[in-house]
Amino acid sequence: MLTQLKLKNFKIWKSTGQLALAPVTLFLGANSSGKSSLIQALLLIRQTVNAGDDSIDLNLGHQDRGDTVELGQFKDLLCRHGSSSEVGIEFRWAPDGDIQSGAMFSAEYKGGKNGEAILDSLRIGPDQNSWWVTHLKERVYRFWLGSERRSRKQGVEFRPVRSFGFTPMALTSFGDAALRIQANSSLLVDELRKITYLAPLRQAAKRNYGWNGQTPTTIADDGARAVDALIASGVAFNLAKQRKLPTTPLAAELILGVSNWLNEMDLADSVSVKQVGKSYLYEILVHKDGKASNLRDVGVGVSQVLPVIIAALHARPGHIVILEEPESHLHPLAQAVLAELLTKVSKERNVQFVIETHSEHMFRRLQTLLAKSEVLPEECALYFIEKEGGQANIRRLSVDSYGKVKDWPDRFFGDTLGETRTQTEYAIRRAKEERLAGNGVLPG
Numbered sequence: 161m162l163t164q165l166k167l168k169n170f171k172i173w174k175s176t177g178q179l180a181l182a183p184v185t186l187f188l189g190a191n192s193s194g195k196s197s198l199i200q201a202l203l204l205i206r207q208t209v210n211a212g213d214d215s216i217d218l219n220l221g222h223q224d225r226g227d228t229v230e231l232g233q234f235k236d237l238l239c240r241h242g243s244s245s246e247v248g249i250e251f252r253w254a255p256d257g258d259i260q261s262g263a264m265f266s267a268e269y270k271g272g273k274n275g276e277a278i279l280d281s282l283r284i285g286p287d288q289n290s291w292w293v294t295h296l297k298e299r300v301y302r303f304w305l306g307s308e309r310r311s312r313k314q315g316v317e318f319r320p321v322r323s324f325g326f327t328p329m330a331l332t333s334f335g336d337a338a339l340r341i342q343a344n345s346s347l348l349v350d351e352l353r354k355i356t357y358l359a360p361l362r363q364a365a366k367r368n369y370g371w372n373g374q375t376p377t378t379i380a381d382d383g384a385r386a387v388d389a390l391i392a393s394g395v396a397f398n399l400a401k402q403r404k405l406p407t408t409p410l411a412a413e414l415i416l417g418v419s420n421w422l423n424e425m426d427l428a429d430s431v432s433v434k435q436v437g438k439s440y441l442y443e444i445l446v447h448k449d450g451k452a453s454n455l456r457d458v459g460v461g462v463s464q465v466l467p468v469i470i471a472a473l474h475a476r477p478g479h480i481v482i483l484e485e486p487e488s489h490l491h492p493l494a495q496a497v498l499a500e501l502l503t504k505v506s507k508e509r510n511v512q513f514v515i516e517t518h519s520e521h522m523f524r525r526l527q528t529l530l531a532k533s534e535v536l537p538e539e540c541a542l543y544f545i546e547k548e549g550g551q552a553n554i555r556r557l558s559v560d561s562y563g564k565v566k567d568w569p570d571r572f573f574g575d576t577l578g579e580t581r582t583q584t585e586y587a588i589r590r591a592k593e594e595r596l597a598g599n600g601v602l603p604g
Contacts, residue, residue: 161254161512162202162351162480163262168248169239171197171231172552179554182541183506187516188523189545194552195516199357199482201249202514203228205265205323206352214321218269218277228357228381233275241551246270246280253351263347264290267323282320285344293320305337312337324348354478356471357381360485365463367456368441371395375411379474383467389474390415390466391442394433417473418466421501422446425494427462431455461489465498472501477510487519495521503535527563537561544569 161183167176172194179198187195207227208219220237221230231237237247250266263286269277283292293301302314317330325345331338362383375392376385393414400409408416419430430447444455446462455463468486475481487495499522502513517523523542529535542557546569558566 161478162251162514163254164250164252165198165202166248166250167198167201168246168250168268169244170201170247170249171237171239172547172550173197174239174241174551176554179543180541180556181512181514183512183539184503184526184535185512185514185541185543186523186526187514187543187545188518190547191518193545193547194554195545196484197552199484199514199516200229200231202251202355202482203357204231205249205251205267206355208322209324209349209352211322214327216276217279217323219322220277228359234269234271234277235275237269237277238271247277255347255351262286263344263351265348279320279323282323284324284348289340289344291341291344293318305340355480355482356475357482358383358467358471358484358486360488362464362467362488365444365455365458365460367454368436368443370440371442372440379467379471383471386467386470386474387444389470390418390431390444391433394431394442395435398433414470414473418469421469421473421497422462422465424500425465425490425497427459427465427494459489461491461494464489465494468498469501472505472511472513475505475509475511480512480514482514484516485518486515487517487522492521495519496525498522499525499529503529503540507535507539527559527565530559530561530563533561 162181165176165179165181167173169175176198187198189195204218204220207221207229208216211219213219219227220232220234221227223230234247238245239247246268247270248266248268250264252262252264254262264283266281266283268280270280272278278295280295281293283290285291289306291306292304296302296314299316299319300314301316301318301320302311303318304311313333317327317333321327326341331341334341356379359382369387369391371388371391374388376388379386379389393412396409397412397415400412415431415433419428422428422431428446428448432445432447432452434443434445435441436443445452446455446458448458465486468483471481471483486498490498498519502515503526505511506513526535526540526542530537530540537559540559542559543554544557545552545554547553555567555569557569560566
């Protein structure tokens with residue numbers, strides 16, 4: 161589980177300070193306030209570690225490589241309001257949920273001659289057992305291990321590869337410490353592999369989907385493989401029905417879970433999978449009020465929320481699901497139920513959710529869940545982000561066990577009570593004017 165995040169001079173953020181992340185973390189705020197940048201920083205490190213080019217210190221993204229985020233050159237990454245010429249990205253995580261055995265990734269980057277990002281310092285691992293490097297001069301790095309005051313090595317061969325590890329030749333020179341160094345790098349890679357990300361724009365519904373017979377382990381950043389997982393589960397469910405099995409196979413539970421949550425959201429009674437003839441094509445049928453419709457023929461909200469539900473239910477224990485605008489195209493009730501889905505899955509299956517949202521309905525339902533003691537204050541972190549003078553500011557909302565916000569920000573979701581008060585005042589005024597006019601009395 162990710163436990164902390166800190167950014168310095170990253171895009172709109174001069175400094176975020178140390179942000180505590182919980183099993184369910186919500187980033188709320190207006191458009192272009194800096195919410196997405198918090199998520200992009202994590203995805204940037206993930207795509208750097210996964211990059212195939214060892215010459216890259218920070219993979220800023222390229223449209224032809226299918227990278228998750230594309231951030232241009234280093235100058236586009238560097239905050240215009242900061243006084244430093246370096247960008248800092250730091251996060252901490254707790255392997256297997258054990259806070260006491262937490263580890264960290266902390267890196268700083270500066271700009272290169274061609275607009276690229278160059279690693280200036282890097283630290284990976286548990287606080288007292290980490291390894292770290294600093295940049296001395298052109299491609300020359302100095303290496304430290306743990307809390308040792310003296311550096312062990314320095315040279316061009318000790319430049320970390322893709323900001324997470326070393327070449328086999330460099331590792332050989334570390335002797336017995338090589339295993340410890342590799343273990344720390346592996347901790348980082350394992351944590352990043354646990355991340356599932358869903359972008360705000362997900363694939364539009366198709367009339368038919370091709371399926372190769374395999375159950376995917378990941379649903380892809382745009383949710384493209386979410387339907388593959390649903391079809392695999394639907395085929396298992398259909399087969400169990402044909403054979404009249406007394407219990408539902410584990411593989412079939414996903415489609416049952418999706419049906420249940422769509423029903424809770426009042427979007428559908430259930431969903432099913434139907435093979436098109438004897439081909440490899442399948443259609444997704446949405447059942448509502450006794451009628452079955454192709455996914456393509458129902459409201460866009462269903463196709464957009466399907467990957468969100470599948471991402472939550474498909475995630476394995478210990479995994480991290482990052483969602484941007486999961487409420488897209490959903491009516492208020494469905495948005496509220498989303499909060500129930502995410503908190504329930506988080507608690508029952510140990511899945512962490514990091515969510516960027518504009519939804520007041522999700523937030524309000526989370527308040528209700530807190531008041532009902534179905535969610536504890538320490539199980540969620542709520543942040544409000546706003547932009548002032550071109551800079552992003554973030555504050556953690558203090559919410560008690562009754563769901564009450566103690567420090568309600570200005571312009572937070574608009575003034576609901578104020579709108580109700582104004583509406584009531586004008587309704588009373590109009591009613592009085594209409595009554596007087598009916599009696600032939602001129603207002604005034």
